[in-house]
Amino acid sequence: MSDASLAPAASPRARRSLMETDAHTAKRNAAEKRFRLYGVAAICAGLFFLVVLLTSILGNGLSAFQQTFITTQVFLDPAKLDKAGNRDPDDIRKVSTFGYTPLIQNAVFEEVTSRNIETPLDSAKDMKALISASAAAQVRDFVIANPDRIGETVEFRILAASRVDGYLKDRVFREDVARDKNIDAEHLDLTDALVSAGVIAKQFNTSFIFGSDASESRAESAGLGVSMLGSFFMMLVVLVLALPIGVAASIYLEEFAPQNRFTDLIEVNISNLAAVPSIVFGILGLAVFIQFAHLPQSAPIVGGLVLTLMTLPTIIISTRASLKSVPPSIRDAALGVGASKMQAVFHHVLPLAMPGILTGTIIGLAQALGETAPLLLIGMVGYIATNYPDGFVSGFMDPNSAMPAQIYEWAKRADPAYYERAWGGIIILLVFLLTMNLIAILLRRRFERRW
Amino acid sequence: MYDAPLTRREAAVDDVKISARDVQVFYGDNHAIKDVDVDIQDKTVTAFIGPSGCGKSTFLRCLNRMNDTIDICRVEGRITIDGDDIYDKRVDPVQLRAKVGMVFQKPNPFPKSIYDNVAYGPKIHGMAKNKAELDEIVERALRRGAIWDEVKDRLHAPGTGLSGGQQQRLCIARAVATEPEVLLMDEPCSALDPIATAQVEELIDELRQTYSVVIVTHSMQQAARVSQKTAFFHLGHLVEFGETGQIFTNPEDKRTESYITGRIG
Ligand SMILES: Nc1ncnc2c1ncn2[C@@H]1O[C@H](COP(=O)(O)OP(=O)(O)OP(=O)(O)O)[C@@H](O)[C@H]1O
Ligand SMILES: [Mg+2]
Numbered sequence: 001m002s003d004a005s006l007a008p009a010a011s012p013r014a015r016r017s018l019m020e021t022d023a024h025t026a027k028r029n030a031a032e033k034r035f036r037l038y039g040v041a042a043i044c045a046g047l048f049f050l051v052v053l054l055t056s057i058l059g060n061g062l063s064a065f066q067q068t069f070i071t072t073q074v075f076l077d078p079a080k081l082d083k084a085g086n087r088d089p090d091d092i093r094k095v096s097t098f099g100y101t102p103l104i105q106n107a108v109f110e111e112v113t114s115r116n117i118e119t120p121l122d123s124a125k126d127m128k129a130l131i132s133a134s135a136a137a138q139v140r141d142f143v144i145a146n147p148d149r150i151g152e153t154v155e156f157r158i159l160a161a162s163r164v165d166g167y168l169k170d171r172v173f174r175e176d177v178a179r180d181k182n183i184d185a186e187h188l189d190l191t192d193a194l195v196s197a198g199v200i201a202k203q204f205n206t207s208f209i210f211g212s213d214a215s216e217s218r219a220e221s222a223g224l225g226v227s228m229l230g231s232f233f234m235m236l237v238v239l240v241l242a243l244p245i246g247v248a249a250s251i252y253l254e255e256f257a258p259q260n261r262f263t264d265l266i267e268v269n270i271s272n273l274a275a276v277p278s279i280v281f282g283i284l285g286l287a288v289f290i291q292f293a294h295l296p297q298s299a300p301i302v303g304g305l306v307l308t309l310m311t312l313p314t315i316i317i318s319t320r321a322s323l324k325s326v327p328p329s330i331r332d333a334a335l336g337v338g339a340s341k342m343q344a345v346f347h348h349v350l351p352l353a354m355p356g357i358l359t360g361t362i363i364g365l366a367q368a369l370g371e372t373a374p375l376l377l378i379g380m381v382g383y384i385a386t387n388y389p390d391g392f393v394s395g396f397m398d399p400n401s402a403m404p405a406q407i408y409e410w411a412k413r414a415d416p417a418y419y420e421r422a423w424g425g426i427i428i429l430l431v432f433l434l435t436m437n438l439i440a441i442l443l444r445r446r447f448e449r450r451w
Numbered sequence: 452m453y454d455a456p457l458t459r460r461e462a463a464v465d466d467v468k469i470s471a472r473d474v475q476v477f478y479g480d481n482h483a484i485k486d487v488d489v490d491i492q493d494k495t496v497t498a499f500i501g502p503s504g505c506g507k508s509t510f511l512r513c514l515n516r517m518n519d520t521i522d523i524c525r526v527e528g529r530i531t532i533d534g535d536d537i538y539d540k541r542v543d544p545v546q547l548r549a550k551v552g553m554v555f556q557k558p559n560p561f562p563k564s565i566y567d568n569v570a571y572g573p574k575i576h577g578m579a580k581n582k583a584e585l586d587e588i589v590e591r592a593l594r595r596g597a598i599w600d601e602v603k604d605r606l607h608a609p610g611t612g613l614s615g616g617q618q619q620r621l622c623i624a625r626a627v628a629t630e631p632e633v634l635l636m637d638e639p640c641s642a643l644d645p646i647a648t649a650q651v652e653e654l655i656d657e658l659r660q661t662y663s664v665v666i667v668t669h670s671m672q673q674a675a676r677v678s679q680k681t682a683f684f685h686l687g688h689l690v691e692f693g694e695t696g697q698i699f700t701n702p703e704d705k706r707t708e709s710y711i712t713g714r715i716g
Contacts, residue, residue: 336548
């Protein structure tokens with residue numbers, strides 16, 4: 001190579017003052033400006049949709065946290081509830097909810113007559129449309145728990161019927177009640193009167209958060225609590241299985257496994273697994289865990305196992321990425337002072353990779369928490385859970401649902417009262433997801449170190 | 452010490468610490484080290500010089516089996532330390548590396564405290580029975596690393612917070628803390644300024660009293676200053692090996708001469 005070629009040729013760019021912008025630079029600057037505008041526009045669009053999403057969720061769902069209650073004095077009539085008169089719990093248990101319904105209706109009717117409210121409804125039976133079907137069960141549970149109170153008049157806060165609740169929440173309108181056989185205009189008049197008398201009122205509804213699901217006709221008493229437990233037990237299974245298996249697998253693959261065709265194949269397959277639709281894991285779980293291993297249907301243990309399969313690739317990929325990001329010089333340093341490979345990994349590499357591993361795990365868990373499709377196939381949807389599981393084992397083994405599956409189930413039901421509850425359930429689910437993400441961020445901050 | 456005429460410098464002792472015979476190293480199909488025979492003496496500084504990519508680091512890493520961590524790397528031939536073949540099946544590379552310490556080209560302290568950096572090796576080798584003994588080992592190592600005075604007041608500050616030169620001396624202290632018999636240094640001064648370089652060189656000269664030191668360097672001056680023996684590598688071959696004075700003043704091979712005078716490299 002001759003030196004001549006390196007000598008500056010006649011300069012192709014004319015000399016100019018720095019004060020004037022040439023055409024080329026102006027074009028470049030314009031392109032940059034345009035690109036920034038696109039970016040801002042994209043972010044604005046994203047923010048707009050976020051705001052729309054949040055307002056519609058909050059607007060539709062917040063009302064689910066309020067419920068209409070009737071406060072009333074129920075006379076626990078011994079003639080009806082304990083005919084033998086000996087307060088024998090077995091005898092008391094024999095009285096079904098049908099025995100309680102008239103007592104409650106009488107009590108509400110008493111509230112009406114004692115306040116001289118004018119209404120064409122002139123019998124206790126007419127109060128039925130105001131009262132939730134679950135009120136009788138509530139009073140019955142109280143009596144069974146406190147048999148000595150029979151004969152007294154006790155104040156109860158019972159649920160109002162779903163239509164009354166809907167009327168107070170602007171879901172049921174006067175114009176529509178003509179076609180509604182559950183309620184009519186007279187009842188709405190009476191409701192208005194009782195609201196101004198303070199007997200009927202909207203109050204915060206803890207049983208929406210902690211209660212169990214209810215049948216289609218009793219939307220007012222349905223809650224997310226039991227399916228929340230179902231989700232909790234599933235997450236426990238996922239955490240206990242997916243975290244150790246995933247982390248161990250990634251450490252082995254990343255630090256110990258020889259680099260060959262076989263490990264390449266495994267690697268490709270793990271990446272592919274992460275992209276497999278979750279419903280495929282569902283049908284796999286149905287075939288393997290229920291039909292082959294005969295685990296109970298609809299049980300959180302099966303759901304947890306299926307979600308573990310689904311979460312493993314996520315955990316493995318994020319763990320491997322964070323192991324990879326630890327500089328190799330740290331491994332060399334440890335090996336150089338005579339640490340074994342395992343000591344190098346566990347004393348130096350793993351602590352540095354920890355924030356990434358934890359973040360990956362929590363994001364995997366959050367994903368699993370919101371997953372619905374695989375649960376459809378193993379029967380974790382539908383009206384199954386009416387009671388809290390008693391104890392740890394039954395928490396895993398008894399049929400249950402999960403938060404997203406419960407929301408899906410509610411959204412499917414015909415009664416518009418369930419529509420509101422579906423939105424409310426989504427708020428609770430989002431609160432959980434946000435909390436988990438927050439924990440991920442905090443852990444990341446806590447463990448992050450420079451090197 | 453440094454201003455002694457090159458030709459008069461000699462190795463202090465004559466016994467051979469490391470002996471390599473007919474060593475071949477392959478990275479897959481790449482034959483990186485070809486037929487290398489070399490004897491490294493005890494209590495001597497041996498410098499490896501040669502153009503970039505000629506295999507100095509590769510050969511150095513053979514001496515404590517750091518190449519084992521590279522999947523595609525294959526070593527053939529015979530390397531002995533005190534007569535023991537280090538590639539023998541019975542040899543545990545972990546034990547070997549405790550005996551043959553290493554300082555890397557880029558300072559790589561652990562992201563832990565200065566104290567923990569130095570104490571880590573002695574801890575995993577069970578060299579201290581209690582905290583007091585460990586403290587003593589750490590102090591001695593830091594003193595030998597010529598960094599004690601600078602860090603004695605902040606032993607629990609992170610090692611990564613030190614300057615580059617301090618970090619490298621910390622790494623040297625970490626390497627000597629495990630009381631190795633051989634110290635391998637791969638371009639230990641490449642990231643250092645002249646002052647830190649001088650400190651490290653002084654240190655190497657002190658370490659020679661107890662260890663056999665092998666140093667890879669790109670600086671002819673450094674090789675001339677610190678070493679008693681010099682090995683010149685070229686394209687995977689060991690071209691010339693001998694007294695530093697003789698290599699720098701009167702090389703036998705034309706390639707050595709051109710490299711030293713700056714015509715190849
Ligand atoms: N990890 C590796 N994988 C594959 N080939 C390698 C690896 N390390 C080194 N080599 C090859 O081995 C040869 C010698 O490399 P080596 O690092 O030993 O050179 P060097 O003399 O230390 O060079 P430098 O002075 O630039 O550090 C080079 O051809 C290099 O490409
Ligand atoms: Mg090198």
